[in-house]
Every structure is written in C-alpha cells, then in structure tokens.
Amino acid sequence: MRRARVPAAIGILAALGLLLFLLPLAGLIVRAPWSQTLAELTDPTTTTALGLSIFCSLSATAIALVLGVPLAMILARTRGTLRNILRALTTLPMVLPPVVGGVALLLAFGRRGLVGSLLYQWSGIQIPFTTAAAVMAETFVAMPFLVIAVEAGLRSLDQRYEEAARSLGAGYWRVFTRVTLPLLRPAIFSGAVLCWARALGEFGATITFAGNFPGRTQTVPIAVYLALETKPEAAITLSLILLVVSIAILVGLRDRWLGV
Amino acid sequence: MTLEAAVRIKRDGFRLDVTLSAAAGETVAVLGPNGAGKTTLLRALAGLEDMEGHVTLDGELLEDTSRGLHVPAERRHAGLVFQDHVLFPHLSVLENVAFGLRARGKPHASATARKWLDEAGLGDRTEALPRALSGGQAQRVALVRALVTEPKLLLLDEPLSSLDVSIRAEVRRELTRQLASFNGVRLLVTHDPLEAMALADRLVVLEHGEVVQSGKPEEVTARPRSRFVADLAGVNLLRGHAHGDHVTVAGDEALAAAGAGEGDVFALIHPRAVALYRTRPDGTPRNVWHGHVDGVDAYGDRVRVRVVGPVPLVAEVTRAAVQELGLSAGTDVWMVVKATEVSAYPA
Amino acid sequence: MAASMLAACGGTSGACALQTSCGVGPVRTTLTVFAAASLQPAFDKIGAQLLTTNNVATTFSYAGTQTLATQLTQGAPADVFASADVAHMTTVQSAGLLHSQSVLFAHNRLEIAVARGNPKHVHSLADLARSGLVVVLADPSVPAGKYAAQALKAAGVTVHPASLEQQVTGVLSKVALGEADAGIVYHSDIVTSGKVDGVVIPDNQNVIADYPIAVLKSAQNQTGALAFVDFVVSTDGQSILRAAGFQGV
Numbered sequence: 001m002r003r004a005r006v007p008a009a010i011g012i013l014a015a016l017g018l019l020l021f022l023l024p025l026a027g028l029i030v031r032a033p034w035s036q037t038l039a040e041l042t043d044p045t046t047t048t049a050l051g052l053s054i055f056c057s058l059s060a061t062a063i064a065l066v067l068g069v070p071l072a073m074i075l076a077r078t079r080g081t082l083r084n085i086l087r088a089l090t091t092l093p094m095v096l097p098p099v100v101g102g103v104a105l106l107l108a109f110g111r112r113g114l115v116g117s118l119l120y121q122w123s124g125i126q127i128p129f130t131t132a133a134a135v136m137a138e139t140f141v142a143m144p145f146l147v148i149a150v151e152a153g154l155r156s157l158d159q160r161y162e163e164a165a166r167s168l169g170a171g172y173w174r175v176f177t178r179v180t181l182p183l184l185r186p187a188i189f190s191g192a193v194l195c196w197a198r199a200l201g202e203f204g205a206t207i208t209f210a211g212n213f214p215g216r217t218q219t220v221p222i223a224v225y226l227a228l229e230t231k232p233e234a235a236i237t238l239s240l241i242l243l244v245v246s247i248a249i250l251v252g253l254r255d256r257w258l259g260v
Numbered sequence: 261m262t263l264e265a266a267v268r269i270k271r272d273g274f275r276l277d278v279t280l281s282a283a284a285g286e287t288v289a290v291l292g293p294n295g296a297g298k299t300t301l302l303r304a305l306a307g308l309e310d311m312e313g314h315v316t317l318d319g320e321l322l323e324d325t326s327r328g329l330h331v332p333a334e335r336r337h338a339g340l341v342f343q344d345h346v347l348f349p350h351l352s353v354l355e356n357v358a359f360g361l362r363a364r365g366k367p368h369a370s371a372t373a374r375k376w377l378d379e380a381g382l383g384d385r386t387e388a389l390p391r392a393l394s395g396g397q398a399q400r401v402a403l404v405r406a407l408v409t410e411p412k413l414l415l416l417d418e419p420l421s422s423l424d425v426s427i428r429a430e431v432r433r434e435l436t437r438q439l440a441s442f443n444g445v446r447l448l449v450t451h452d453p454l455e456a457m458a459l460a461d462r463l464v465v466l467e468h469g470e471v472v473q474s475g476k477p478e479e480v481t482a483r484p485r486s487r488f489v490a491d492l493a494g495v496n497l498l499r500g501h502a503h504g505d506h507v508t509v510a511g512d513e514a515l516a517a518a519g520a521g522e523g524d525v526f527a528l529i530h531p532r533a534v535a536l537y538r539t540r541p542d543g544t545p546r547n548v549w550h551g552h553v554d555g556v557d558a559y560g561d562r563v564r565v566r567v568v569g570p571v572p573l574v575a576e577v578t579r580a581a582v583q584e585l586g587l588s589a590g591t592d593v594w595m596v597v598k599a600t601e602v603s604a605y606p607a
Numbered sequence: 608m609a610a611s612m613l614a615a616c617g618g619t620s621g622a623c624a625l626q627t628s629c630g631v632g633p634v635r636t637t638l639t640v641f642a643a644a645s646l647q648p649a650f651d652k653i654g655a656q657l658l659t660t661n662n663v664a665t666t667f668s669y670a671g672t673q674t675l676a677t678q679l680t681q682g683a684p685a686d687v688f689a690s691a692d693v694a695h696m697t698t699v700q701s702a703g704l705l706h707s708q709s710v711l712f713a714h715n716r717l718e719i720a721v722a723r724g725n726p727k728h729v730h731s732l733a734d735l736a737r738s739g740l741v742v743v744l745a746d747p748s749v750p751a752g753k754y755a756a757q758a759l760k761a762a763g764v765t766v767h768p769a770s771l772e773q774q775v776t777g778v779l780s781k782v783a784l785g786e787a788d789a790g791i792v793y794h795s796d797i798v799t800s801g802k803v804d805g806v807v808i809p810d811n812q813n814v815i816a817d818y819p820i821a822v823l824k825s826a827q828n829q830t831g832a833l834a835f836v837d838f839v840v841s842t843d844g845q846s847i848l849r850a851a852g853f854q855g856v
Contacts, residue, residue, distance in 0.1 A: 106784055106786060107784075110784060110785065110786050111741075111785055111786050112784065112785040112786075126741065126786070128769075128770075128781075128786045129741070129743075129769035129770050129786070129787075207772075207773060207777075208777075210770075211743065211769060211770025211771070211772065211777075211781070212746060212770050212771045212772060212773060213768065213769065213770050213771055214771075217770065218771075222773070225773060226746055226748050226773060227748075228677065230673070230748045232677075
C-alpha cells in the first residue's frame with residue numbers, strides 16, 4: 001500500500017510534540033544521580049512509598065472497574081438530557097483541579113462531611129488520613145478515564161452480538177460475561193490503563209483528602225514533592241523508579257490482558 | 261408444528277403490518293426490496309423488536325401484546341442466522357457452536373458441537389477463530405450454530421447476500437440440503453429473487469411494510485401483483501379497469517385483452533409479445549401505440565427495449581431485429597400487442 | 608497617571624522617575640516578591656501601602672519557603688525574598704543570589720491550633736499525645752514542621768500525627784475543616800485565619816521562627832526592592848506585621 005506523503009509541516013509539529021515529552025525525560029535521566037540509585041532503591045522511604053503507590057493505584061483501578069463499568073453501561077444506554085447530566089457529573093473530576101477535588105471529598109467524607117459525619121457518629125470511623133482515603137482520592141480522580149473509555153467501547157459495540165447470544169438462549173448474565181465483557185476487553189483494558197496511570201500520578205486530591213504520612217498515605221508523588229525541597233537527587237531517583245515500575249506493569253499487564 | 265404471526269411495528273417514517281403463517285417442512289421466503297421491513301419482521305419473530313400483535317409457534321404463544329405477553333428472545337427456541345453471520349469473534353468455531361448448547365444447559369456441549377461441525381464438513385476448522393474463515397465457511401458455521409440447539413423456528417436473514425458471487429451457487433446447494441434436513445419452520449428473508457426462487461417452497465412478497473402477494477414461486481411470478489414482482493419476473497404489468505374485452509389503463513388508454521372480465525385488474529404482457537415496427541403496421545391487431553425508445557439493454561442474444569408512449573412497455577427482441585430496425589435511444593417506433601397476449605386477472 | 612506625575616516632576620529627567628525622593632512623587636514601578644506563605648496577610652497590606660506611598664506595584668509569589676528557595680536556586684526571577692527561616696535564606700545566599708546581607712524583620716511563635724471553643728480541651732503540647740486525638744503537623748522538611756518537632760522535643764512529648772502536611776496552611780485547614788483536632792502552626796496563622804482558636808505554648812517549650820528578608824542580585828528593580836525592605840522594617844511596616852500576629856524586631 002502506498003500512502004499519501006505527509007507534508008513537512010505535520011512532521012515538524014509532530015517532532016516538536018514528541019520533544020516536549022522527550023526532553024523532560026532526558027533531563028531526568030541525565031541529571032539522575034545514578035551512583036545513589038541503588039541506595040535510594042533500598043531506602044525504606046522509597047520502598048514504602050512505592051509499595052503504597054502500587055497498592056493504592058491498583059486498588060483504585062479495581063474499584064473503578066467494579067463501579068465504572070456499570071456506570072459506563074448506564075451512560076451508554078441513556079439518551080438526551082439525562083445522559084448529558086450524567087456525563088457531565090462523571091467527567092467532573094477530569095476538569096476539577098485535584099486539590100479542589102480533595103476539598104470536595106473532605107466536605108463529603110470528612111469527619112464533618114455530608115456522609116462522613118454520619119459514619120463518624122455511628123462507627124467512630126474517620127476516613128481522612130487513612131490509606132482508604134488515598135485510594136478514594138485516586139479513584140475519584142481516575143475513574144472518569146475508565147468510564148469514558150468503556151462507554152465509547154460500548155457505543156461502538158455491534159449490539160447484534162448480544163442479540164445473537166440471546167437468540168441462542170443466553171440470559172442477561174451469560175450474555176454479559178461471555179459476550180459483552182470479552183468484546184469490551186480492549187476498551188476496558190485501555191480504560192483501566194489510563195485510570196491506573198492517572199491514579200499512580202495522583203497528588204493534589206490525595207494530599208488534600210488523605211494527608212501525608214509515610215506508609216499510610218505518602219504515595220510516590222507526595223514523597224517526590226517533599227523530597228524535591230530537601231534532597232532533589234532523591235526526588236529524581238524516585239521519579240525514575242516510578243517510571244520504570246509503570247512501564248514494567250504496563251508491559252506485564254498488556255501481555256496478560258491482550259495475549260491471545 | 262406451525263408459526264402463526266401478526267406483526268405490527270410503527271416507527272418514524274416506517275410501518276410494518278404483516279400476517280404470516282408457515283408450517284414445518286416448508287421453506288418460506290419473505291421477498292421484498294431493501295427497506296421493505298424484512299429484517300425487522302425477522303427480528304420481531306425472534307423477540308428482538310418491540311411490536312404489536314401476536315406470535316404463536318407450535319401452539320405456544322410467544323407474543324400477545326393484547327395480553328401484555330412477551331417471551332424474551334432467549335426463551336423462544338428460534339434460531340436466527342444474521343446476514344453477516346455475527347459469529348462471536350473472540351470464540352473459536354467450536355465454542356461458537358457450543359455457545360447455544362451451554363446456554364441451554366445441554367450436557368456434552370463440546371462433543372455435540374464437534375459432531376455437528378464434522379457433519380457440516382467443518383471438522384478441521386473447530387479451533388479456528390471466525391476471522392480466519394472464508395465467507396462460505398462462516399455462513400455454514402452460523403447455520404450450524406443456530407441448528408445445533410434444535411430450534412423450532414429457523415430464521416435466516418439474507419443467507420447468501422454477503423457471499424462472493426463465485427461461491428453463491430455452491431453454498432446455495434449446500435443450504436438447500438441443510439434446510440431440507442431441518443424439521444422445524446423455516447423462514448428466510450431476501451431481496452434477491454433468484455435466492456428466493458431457489459430456496460423457497462413458498463414466497464411472501466413484502467413491499468412498504470405490507471404483504472402484497474404470496475404463494476408458490478411459479479404462481480407468484482405467473483401473476484405478479486406488484487411492480488417489484490413484475491420486475492423480478494421480467495414482465496410488463498399494468499393496473500386498470502376491465503370492461504369485457506378491454507382494460508382501461510392509466511391515461512385512459514384502452515387495452516384490448518381477450519376475456520378481461522369486469523372490475524379492477526392487473527394486465528400482464530410478456531416482453532416477447534411486444535412487437536416493434538418503424539412504420540405503422542397494417543392488419544388486425546387492435547393494440548397499436550406510437551412511442552419512442554428510451555433505452556436498449558442487451559442480455560445475451562436477447563435485447564430489451566424500453567419504449568415510452570401512451571402505454572410504456574418493455575419489448576424483448578433479437579439483436580438482429582435491433583440492427584434491422586436501427587433501434588437506439590430516441591428512435592420512433594410502433595408497438596403492437598395482440599389481444600390474446602394480454603392476460604388480465606383480478607387485482 | 609504616570610504621565611501626569613512625570614509632568615508634575617517638571618518633565619526634566621528620566622532619572623527623576625526612578626527616584627523615590629523625587630519631591631513631587633515617584634513614577635509607578637513594579638516589583639516581584641517571593642514570600643513565605645505565612646506572610647501573606649501582612650505582606651498584602653504592606654503591598655497596598657507601598658502602592659499608595661511609593662507607587663510601587665508589588666506582585667507576590669507566596670509558597671512554602673522551601674519551594675521558593677528551590678525556585679530561586681533554579682533561576683526564578685524575583686526582586687525580594689522573604690523567608691520563614693534562616694536556613695533557607697542561607698541556602699539562597701550560598702548560591703550567590705543575594706544582592707546584600709539579609710535582615711531579620713519579624714519573629715513568629717508556634718501555637719497549637721484547635722477548633723473554636725477548644726472542644727477537646729487541649730491545653731498543652733503534652734495533651735497532643737493523648738490517644739484518640741487527631742493531630743496534624745507540617746512535614747519536617749517545612750520550617751513550621753521542623754520547629755514543631757523541636758518544640759515537641761523540648762516538651763518531651765511524642766505525638767503520632769495523622770498527617771504531615773506539605774505546608775503550614777494545610778495544617779490550619781485540616782483543623783479548620785474539623786478533620787484534625789489539633790495542629791501546630793504559627794501564632795500569625797491563628798490570628799489571621801479567624802476560624803480556629805489558639806493554645807499558647809510556653810516560652811520554655813516554644814520555638815521562635817526568625818523571618819529574614821533580602822534583596823536579590825537578579826532584581827530588575829533594585830530601588831523598588833530596597834524601598835520594600837525599608838518599609839518592612841519601618842515603624843509602619845512593623846505595626847502591620849504585629850497586627851497580623853508576628854513579633855517585631
């Protein structure tokens with residue numbers, strides 16, 4: 001196949017776009033104190049933050065899958081004004097500054113929040129400053145990415161596959177688990193990856209809603225931010241570790257999810 | 261085992277109102293132009309469309325909107341074969357066929373599916389994914405997938421239209437064989453007259469959401485009752501009012517027709533019965549009209565000449581005649597039809 | 608307005624426009640000040656004053672002192688730096704960024720912030736160790752957090768904070784929102800917040816934060832920068848700082 005030639009202007013702009021991503025990465029790699037990397041890797045602050053980050057981001061992604069896929073299904077089924085309202089609500093965290101999102105979470109689930117106050121009165125449980133709060137903050141910020149991707153997947157799904165399954169005698173759950181979900185797998189996978197990546201990098205909502213405490217709520221981005229002030233080398237190393245871990249998880253998951 | 265259905269569906273700019281019955285052992289083809297509502301009818305029978313009316317299969321009421329009864333698609337025992345097969349792309353051929361068996365909780369689903377695939381000559385494709393199949397193979401898998409659950413009603417949507425022309429004849433023969441071995445009610449819809457004639461024991465012609473004609477294929481084409489059927493049979497069809505030995509058609513033209521009878525009629529004239537002359541012929545024939553050639557289409561050694569005149573007709577002549585008469589678009593001609601060549605039947 | 612002043616100046620020279628002592632009134636100049644977040648209420652007032660008296664329009668960049676110091680060492684352009692501790696001023700000085708020696712212009716005492724009416728009856732640093740009390744501190748990398756740690760050490764108290772906030776305002780807002788029962792902040796934060804009550808920490812346990820200010824070498828408007836620093840240490844400037852809860856020098 002012979003394609004039309006791409007004009008030079010497009011190529012130049014694309015290269016500039018790529019540079020915008022590449023140069024900061026190069027900055028990190030060039031300035032990284034490689035001699036200290038191993039020491040940083042075994043530093044308890046680093047390992048604790050990294051472990052917490054992976055735990056929180058994967059938990060957030062799991063919750064987003066359980067809640068977000070049904071939400072996307074409802075969104076894909078609704079039409080008109082109701083859909084627009086639901087959509088706007090779902091995508092709100094994408095446009096809201098994360099810090100504001102954190103404050104909003106406090107006002108809802110904090111000790112004096114709308115729901116949080118009831119929880120605190122009945123059970124004495126306070127959500128803020130806990131790992132659960134970090135997971136909630138990440139879920140809040142990251143779930144829209146999954147919902148949007150899955151909804152798009154559902155809308156482009158040929159409904160006749162589900163109809164064929166029904167005409168073969170499959171009830172709702174069998175159609176859903178054996179036909180709809182497998183056909184949605186690429187959309188769910190890409191949505192989950194976006195969601196997870198967003199959760200992993202989450203900073204603003206987490207520090208506002210969950211605070212910062214090593215081992216409990218201090219995820220890698222927060223650790224990086226604090227380290228940046230006192231020991232920038234550690235911050236850079238931590239960022240690189242985060243980068244490598246995300247790439248490793250992405251590649252690993254991809255093989256598992258899309259491996260046929 | 262029979263199917264009795266009255267299906268009414270109203271949607272924006274679309275209306276379907278069809279009463280239909282079919283018995284086990286016969287293949288009924290619903291034939292109609294695109295947009296006539298054929299697929300919608302099929303989907304309604306399968307339980308996939310909102311409808312008004314009723315559907316009864318083998319004595320079991322599947323739908324009766326007057327009583328608010330609706331048996332969902334998954335409990336209808338109606339096998340539906342989609343136009344482009346709609347095989348599950350993520351499942352192997354074997355799993356596609358076993359799907360219905362598993363869904364209905366039948367034991368030994370894999371073994372049964374394998375047996376059916378062997379019989380259909382697909383034993384070596386069981387592990388293939390649908391995207392690796394040829395069009396003909398996919399068609400056979402789709403049919404086996406529907407048949408393996410032993411439905412009471414088999415619904416086929418344009419079973420051959422998505423196939424390459426070169427393999428259609430072969431797949432059609434195969435399909436005829438498979439249909440013959442299925443004991444339930446067989447209903448297929450198609451826009452292709454050839455497909456309908458080849459596969460069906462009975463035709464139901466659907467136009468603008470309504471049944472315009474039904475019967476054995478040869479009966480239907482012998483006495484077309486719509487433009488669509490007349491076109492597919494390749495005959496001239498006029499609508500008019502009969503008075504004894506002539507029929508008044510559009511434009512107040514009188515058409516001599518032997519034994520036309522009385523009342524509203526269809527008048528059928530075979531193109532071969534339309535003779536063309538460059539000058540007004542003498543003699544007895546009473547149906548003589550002047551017109552001019554609108555177009556000339558060759559089919560093998562036969563040529564169909566469309567003539568515009570007081571009564572627009574298609575004439576079928578030989579190539580030699582076209583040469584001899586010097587016929588081309590715009591040529592003035594005289595059309596002559598003997599009164600005995602016009603067959604009139606009640607509308 | 609600038610033009611009319613120039614005319615009032617007699618239209619003689621451009622140099623006159625830069626002179627703050629130009630008899631009739633100076634031409635407006637702009638100034639960029641990097642200041643510790645805790646200084647915001649006081650410095651906003653000082654900025655407003657300076658605009659009317661010296662016609663210097665000041666743009667403030669408020670953030671945690673450590674953030675500002677990082678930005679300055681990475682080459683951020685500014686005229687004046689006001690730090691919440693001496694350590695970060697020293698960092699900036701070591702980087703060779705100061706135009707002249709820094710001067711101390713204010714002190715700030717630590718205080719315990721509690722909800723209005725002090726419902727949990729917190730009366731001393733020792734109370735912060737009580738179980739069931741949700742305490743929030745600033746991270747030790749932040750001056751306020753470093754001071755809080757020193758104060759707690761002096762009092763011989765071990766607390767288990769729920770969170771180590773990355774700026775002192777984070778501590779304040781967690782207490783104001785009711786998520787935390789107590790937190791250690793500056794006295795000035797409590798004075799200007801108005802949403803929390805303060806519990807005094809006795810002098811023998813308290814840590815006094817020193818606030819140094821300096822003109823930066825990169826200053827585009829050195830005259831304006833000097834005028835700003837002069838005003839901060841002047842009687843008027845000091846009274847504004849005291850009203851905002853700082854101690855003067």
